[in-house]
Each structure stands twice: as C-alpha cells, then as structure tokens.
Amino acid sequence: MAKRRRRRRKSLPQDPVEVTIESLSQDGRGVVHIEGKAVFIDGALPQEKVKFLYTDQSRKHDEGKVVEVLLASADRVEPKCEHFGLCGGCSLQHLDAKAQIHYKQQSMLDALAHIGNVKPETVFEPITAKVWGYRRKARLGAKFVRKKERALVGFREKRNSFLADLKQCEVLHPSIGQRLGALQQLIGAMDAKESIPQIEAIVGDTQTAMVFRHLEALSPHDTGLLLAFAEAHDIVLYLQSGGPDTVELLYPNSVEQAELFYEHTAFDTRIIFSPLDFIQVNAPINRQMVMRAIELLELSIDDQVLDLFCGLGNFTLPIARHAAHVTGVEGDFVMVERAKQTARNNGIDNTSYHFCNLMGDMQHEKWLKQSYSKMLLDPPRSGAKEVLAHLGKLKPQRIVYVSCHPATLARDAAELVHTHGYCLKGVGVMDMFPHTAHVESIAVFE
Numbered sequence: 496m497a498k499r500r501r502r503r504r505k506s507l508p509q510d511p512v513e514v515t516i517e518s519l520s521q522d523g524r525g526v527v528h529i530e531g532k533a534v535f536i537d538g539a540l541p542q543e544k545v546k547f548l549y550t551d552q553s554r555k556h557d558e559g560k561v562v563e564v565l566l567a568s569a570d571r572v573e574p575k576c577e578h579f580g581l582c583g584g585c586s587l588q589h590l591d592a593k594a595q596i597h598y599k600q601q602s603m604l605d606a607l608a609h610i611g612n613v614k615p616e617t618v619f620e621p622i623t624a625k626v627w628g629y630r631r632k633a634r635l636g637a638k639f640v641r642k643k644e645r646a647l648v649g650f651r652e653k654r655n656s657f658l659a660d661l662k663q664c665e666v667l668h669p670s671i672g673q674r675l676g677a678l679q680q681l682i683g684a685m686d687a688k689e690s691i692p693q694i695e696a697i698v699g700d701t702q703t704a705m706v707f708r709h710l711e712a713l714s715p716h717d718t719g720l721l722l723a724f725a726e727a728h729d730i731v732l733y734l735q736s737g738g739p740d741t742v743e744l745l746y747p748n749s750v751e752q753a754e755l756f757y758e759h760t761a762f763d764t765r766i767i768f769s770p771l772d773f774i775q776v777n778a779p780i781n782r783q784m785v786m787r788a789i790e791l792l793e794l795s796i797d798d799q800v801l802d803l804f805c806g807l808g809n810f811t812l813p814i815a816r817h818a819a820h821v822t823g824v825e826g827d828f829v830m831v832e833r834a835k836q837t838a839r840n841n842g843i844d845n846t847s848y849h850f851c852n853l854m855g856d857m858q859h860e861k862w863l864k865q866s867y868s869k870m871l872l873d874p875p876r877s878g879a880k881e882v883l884a885h886l887g888k889l890k891p892q893r894i895v896y897v898s899c900h901p902a903t904l905a906r907d908a909a910e911l912v913h914t915h916g917y918c919l920k921g922v923g924v925m926d927m928f929p930h931t932a933h934v935e936s937i938a939v940f941e
Contacts, residue, residue, distance in 0.1 A: 507548075507549045507550070507551070507552060508548075508549050509548075511546040511547060511548055511562050511563070512529070512546065512547055512548075512549070512559075513544070513545070513546050513565070514527045514529065514534075514536075514544070514545060514547065515527070515542070515543070515544050516536065516539045516540060516541050516542060516543045516544075516545065517541065518541050519540065519541050519598050520535055520932075521602055521901075521932060521934075522535075522586060522932045523586035523587045523590075523931070523932035524536055524537055524539065524558075524586070525537075525538070525539025525540055525541065525543065525545070525561075527539075529557075532556065532557060533555075533556040533557070534547075534549075534556065534557040534558065534559055535556060535557070535558050535559070536558070536559045536560065536561060537550075537558075537559070537560040537561065537580075537653070538560055538561035538580065538589065539561050539564075540567075540568040540570060540571055540589070540590060541568065542568055543564060543565075543566060543567055543568045543571070544564075544565040544566035545561045545562075545563065545564050545565060546561070546562050546563040546565065547559040547560060547561050547562060548560060548562050568590075570590055570591045570594035571589055571590065571591075572588075572589060572590065572591050573589075574588035574589050575588060575627065575665050576588060576663075576664070576665040576666075577662070578659060578660075578661050578662070578664075580653070581652055581653065581659050581660075582649065582650050582651075582652065582653065582659040582661060582664075583650055583651050583652055583653040583654065583659070584649075584650040584664065584666065584931070585666060585930040585931055586653075586930070586931055586932050587930050587931060587932060588930045592626045592926075592929055592930075595926075595929065595930070596621045596623060596924060596926050599621075599924050599926075599932075599934045600618070600621060600923070600924045602901055602934055603901045603904070603922065603924055603934055603936050604618070604922075605901075606901035606902050606904065606905040607901075607904070607905045607908060607919075607922070609905075610902055610905035610906060610909070611904075611905035611906060611908045611909035611912070612909060612913070613905065613908045613909055613912050613913075613919050614919070615919045615920070615921055615922040615938070616918070616919065616920050616921060617920065617921035617922075618921070618922060618923060619787075619921055619922065619923025619937075620923065621923060621924050621925065621926060622780060622783045622784060622787065622923065622924075622925040622926065622937075623780075623925075623926045624777065624779035624780050624783070624926065625779065626926070626929035626930065627665050627666065627929075628665070628666070628667065628668055628669050628672065629666060629668070629776075629777045629778075629779070629780075629929065630666050630667045630668060630671075630672075630776050630777065630928075631668045631697065631698035631699075631774075631776055631777070631778055632696070632697045632698070632774060632776045633650075633667060633671065633695075633696050633697075633776075634693055634694075634695055634696075635648055635649055635650070635671075635675075635678075635693060635694045635695075635696060636648070636649065636650065636651060636658045636692070636693055637658075637678075637682055637691045637692060637693055637694055638658050638692070639682060639683065639688040639689045639691075643660075644683075645679060645683050646678075646679045646680075646682035646683040646688060646691075647659070647660055647661070647679065648661070648675050648678045648679050648682065648694065649661035649664060649675055650664070661675050662675065662676055663675050663676065666929070666930055667696075668698045668703070670698055670703040670730075671696045671698065671703065671705075674728060677724070677728065678694065681720060681721070681724050684720055685713075685716075685717045685720055686713075686714045686716055686717050687709055687710075687711055687713055687714070687717050690709055690710035690711045691707060691708065691709055691710075692708055692710065693708045694706065694707055694708070695708070695735075695770060695771060697755065697768075697770050697772075697774070698778075699754075699755035699756050699757055699768070700756060700757045700758055700778075701756075702729075702731050702753070702754075702755055703729075703730055703731065704730065704731035704732070704733065704753070704755055704770040705730055705731070705732055705733070705770075706732075706733040706734070706735050706742060706770045706771065707721065707732070707733070707734055707735065708735045709734060709735070709736060712736075713734070718745070721734075721745060721746075722745065722746055725745065725746035725747075726746065730746070731744075731746065731747065731753045731755070731770070732744075732745045732746045733745060733770055739771055742769075742770065742771060754767060755767065755768050755769070755770065756768065757774065757778060757781075759782060759785055759812070759813050761782070761786060761813075762785075762789075762812065762813035762816050763816070763841075764808075764812040764813055764816070764841050764843075765840070765841060766807050766808060766809065766812070766837055767833075767836075767837060767840065768807055768833075769833075772807060772830065772833075773806060773807075773830075774806075774807070774809070775809065775927065776927065776928070777926075777927045777928070780925055780926060780927050780935075781809070781927075783925070784897065784925055784927075784935075784937065785809065785810060785813050787923075787937060788810055788814075788871060788895050788897065788937065789813055789814065789817060791893075791895045791921070791937070791939040792814065792869050792871065792893060792895050792939075793869075793893060794814065794817040794818050794869065795817075795818070796817070796818070796819060797819050797868075798817075798818040798819055798868045798869050799818070799819055799820050799822075799865070799866065799867045799868050799869075800814050800818045800820070800821045800822070800867060800868070800869045800870065800871065801821075801822050801824070801862070801867040801869070801870045801871070801889065801891065802814065802821055802822065802823045802824070802870075802871045802873075803824050803853060803870070803871070803872050803873070803874070803879070803882055804824070804825065804826070804853060804872065804873045804874050804875070804879075805823030805824060805825045805834060805848070805873075806825055806827075806830055806834070806873070807830055807833055807834050807837055808823060808834045808837050808838060808846070809873075810871050810873065810897075811823040811834065811838075811846055812837065812838060812841055812843055812846070814871065815838070815843050815845050815846050816843075818845070818869070819845065820845045820846070820847070821845065821846045821847075822846070822847050822848075822849065822862050822865065822867070823846060823847070823848045823849070824848070824849045824850075824851050824853065824862060825848070825849075825850065825851075825853075826850070826851060826852045826853050826854070827850075828850045831848050831849070831850045834848050835848050849861070849862045853874070853879070853881060853882055854877070854881050855881065857881070857882070857885060858885070863885055863888060863889070864888075866889075866890075867889055867891045868891060868892050868893075869891050869892065869893050869894075869895075870889065870891040870893075870894045870895070871894075871895045871896075871897070872894065872895070872896045872897065873897040874898075874903075875899070876899055876900040876903060877900075877903060878898075878900065878903030878904065878906060878907050879896070879903075879907050880903075880906070880907060880910070883907055883910045883911065883915070886910075886911070886915050887915065892941065893939065893940070893941050894911065894917065894939070894940040894941075895937065895938070895939050895940075896908075896937070896938045896939075896940065897935075897936075897937050898935070898936045898937070898938065899927075899933070899934075899935050900934070901934050901936065904936060904938065908938065908940075911940050912940075917940040917941060918940065918941050919938060919939075919940055920939045920940065920941050921938065921939050922936060922937070922938040922939075923936060923937060923938075924936045925937060
C-alpha cells in the first residue's frame with residue numbers, strides 16, 4: 496500500500512498586517528478580505544484600522560488577532576473584565592452594549608433576507624436589561640494544576656481546551672461569578688482535588704445552587720469542607736458521582752429548604768426546577784420575553800394553544816392564564832412529568848402535556864390530530880424543521896417563534912412563508928447573552 500504523503504503546514508506570516516475592517520462576523524470577529532480571501536480577526540470592530548497577526552490559515556479563510564488599533568471605532572469601549580481576550584466566555588466586551596444589540600439585530604435581518612428571502616412587516620424594539628451579572632446558569636470547568644499548585648475554576652480559554660486562570664466573572668450572577676476564587680481555594684484544599692472536573696451552577700429567585708461532579712468517593716474531610724463552604728456562602732450544594740440520576744443533596748438538610756424556583760409575577764406562576772434543568776439564563780430578559788410572546792399571540796379565552804419544546808412550562812403556564820387550553824409537548828420525559836406537577840402546584844388545570852421527540856417521527860402522535868388556533872415554538876439551535884413538515888395538518892392562525900439561532904429561524908421562516916402561506920408580521924432581538932455573539936430573537940407569523 497502506498498504511503499500517504501503528509502501535507503506540510505504552511506508557516507504563518509510573522510509581520511503585522513495593516514487593514515481596515517469591513518464588517519463583524521456572526522461570532523463577533525472583525526472581517527476583512529485580503530486578495531479576495533476572508534480573514535476573521537479577534538478584537539477588531541467594523542471601520543477600524545488595525546494591525547493584526549495571522550493565527551491560522553486555511554484554504555477557505557484565514558484568522559488573526561489584533562496587535563494594535565490604529566483608528567478606533569466610536570463604539571469601542573474598555574472591557575470591564577480583566578480576563579477578556581483570554582477567556583472564551585465573552586467575545587464582544589470591547590463593543591458598546593447598545594452597538595452589540597444593533598449588530599445582532601442586523602445579523603438576524605440579514606439571515607432572514609439572504610437565507611429565507613423573507614422580510615418582516617415590523618421590526619420590534621430590542622428587549623434589553625442589565626448587561627452585567629445576568630447569567631444565572633453555567634457549567635464551570637474545574638482542574639487542579641500541579642505546576643501552579645492550585646485549582647482553576649471557570650470557562651475555557653478562547654479557541655483552546657485549557658481552563659482560563661480567572662479571578663472572577665463579570666457576566667455570571669454575582670453569587671457565582673464573585674466566588675470563583677473561593678471555589679478554587681475550596682477545591683485546592685480537598686483530598687479529591689484532582690478528581691473534581693466540573694461544577695454546575697444555577698440561580699433561582701431566592702437561592703443559588705451548585706452541583707459538584709466528583710470522579711472518586713469523597714473523604715469525610717472533603718465532605719466537611721463542602722458543608723462548611725455551603726453554609727458560609729449560603730449555597731444549596733449537591734454532589735454528583737455519575738450520571739444525572741446520581742445527584743444528591745448535601746446541604747441544607749431538607750429538600751424543602753433547597754427548593755429552587757423562579758416566578759412570572761405578571762401571570763401569578765411559580766416554576767420549580769432542579770439544579771440540572773434547562774432554564775433561560777437571563778431572568779429579566781426571560782420575563783420580558785414571555786410577556787412579549789403573550790402579547791404577540793393575541794390570546795382569547797377561546798384559544799386552543801400548542802406549545803412545542805415546552806420544557807418546564809416557561810410559556811405554557813402564563814399562556815394558560817389567558818387561553819381555553821394549552822397543550823405542551825417536550826422531548827425530555829422527566830421535564831414533561833415535572834411540567835405536569837408544576838401546573839398542579841400553580842392550580843392550573845387547563846393544560847396537558849405529551850412526551851415526544853420533536854426531531855423524529857411524529858405522524859402517529861395524538862396531539863397532532865387535534866386543532867389549535869395559536870402555536871408557540873421555542874426550539875433548540877437546530878430549529879423546528881421536522882415540526883413544520885406537519886404544519887399543513889395543524890394550520891394555526893398565529894405562530895410565535897422564539898429562536899436562538901438566526902440561520903435556522905431564517906430557514907424555518909422561509910418554510911412558513913413560501914410553503915405554508917404565512918406572513919412574517921414582526922420580528923425582534925432579545926439581549927439574552929450580552930457581550931457574546933449569541934443572538935436570541937422572537938418572531939410572529941400570521
């Protein structure tokens with residue numbers, strides 16, 4: 496057999512290159528074309544004149560990083576976090592927050608135009624809230640580094656797998672982000688310091704919880720340290736030795752005292768969740784988002800509503816306060832059961848729930864054989880392509896679509912408009928993840 500030749504990697508240019516940035520990429524990098532080839536440059540903003548160094552080259556595009564800003568954008572600001580540029584958690588702290596949301600809105604509109612060939616009748620005002628200390632859910636990496644003789648806790652470095660050496664995080668809720676140092680000291684003092692790979696952190700309206708993943712049994716010494724930490728910092732603390740079913744409460748003593756919840760006060764609903772459940776990471780934006788969804792659905796007391804990808808009932812329960820009946824469908828069986836219990840806890844009896852893989856075969860599902868006047872979609876990044884294939888049977892008058900990815904929103908909007916005859920009445924962005932390139936949006940079809 497002939498030996499396969501190993502292609503030699505071309506060495507990168509070593510001298511800085513001066514360019515004027517043309518635009519901003521969807522992941523928050525400056526874009527310029529050199530001899531017709533796109534170059535994505537970390538730390539650069541549109542219309543800026545910068546010097547950059549190449550960090551990678553490929554056949555389709557090149558990458559680089561700014562080494563000097565020669566002419567700064569009027570929208571450039573000083574990053575608040577000292578770890579910006581090293582930590583991979585944020586990509587846009589150097590861009591003014593108002594400008595960030597403008598670029599996200601333009602990214603969404605460009606996707607609708609170029610991918611979906613769809614134009615909205617109305618562009619809504621962006622939904623915004625505070626831009627620091629907003630993130631209430633995160634998976635933190637943990638690692639004891641022998642060379643440093645201490646533990647690291649936080650996010651990974653930009654574009655590599657190493658944990659960043661962080662003191663604090665400005666976007667995490669303060670009950671998490673301002674305790675990274677304390678968590679590092681805690682792990683560094685444990686016998687099992689080298690077998691704690693991650694910490695799940697989540698914040699409810701009244702309590703913060705952390706789940707310590709451990710790969711070996713904990714000694715009495717370690718359990719004592721964890722209990723002392725939880726008590727001192729008023730943290731609900733769980734241990735996890737294996738899969739999700741191994742999560743067990745360590746502190747406080749009773750499940751009732753450890754209860755996590757968030758409320759939609761405008762709709763008199765309380766949603767109880769467990770520390771590993773999916774919830775929207777930004778509480779103020781989530782409350783505004785639900786209110787806007789209710790407004791856009793234009794509900795009446797006669798409406799039969801279908802809520803797909805319903806989760807714990809974030810939209811289902813508020814909708815139920817204004818409709819005849821809401822049918823929630825979710826692909827996680829545990830969440831379906833918890834959603835049922837949450838409805839009972841709130842005294843809501845006009846909802847029903849179904850477990851169904853909304854990315855798979857749905858043709859025999861009973862809920863698909865019912866009729867609905869309104870529908871809400873809140874799919875993952877991959878969108879709702881499989882669901883839309885059944886839209887000819889459902890034919891709701893009005894659809895509200897909550898999206899976390901402009902490209903799949905645009906693809907699905909094209910299906911709704913060009914295949915099923917809907918009109919895109921309006922669309923707008925929501926600042927769910929300030930200082931990141933993540934784009935959250937909401938659209939309404941009629």
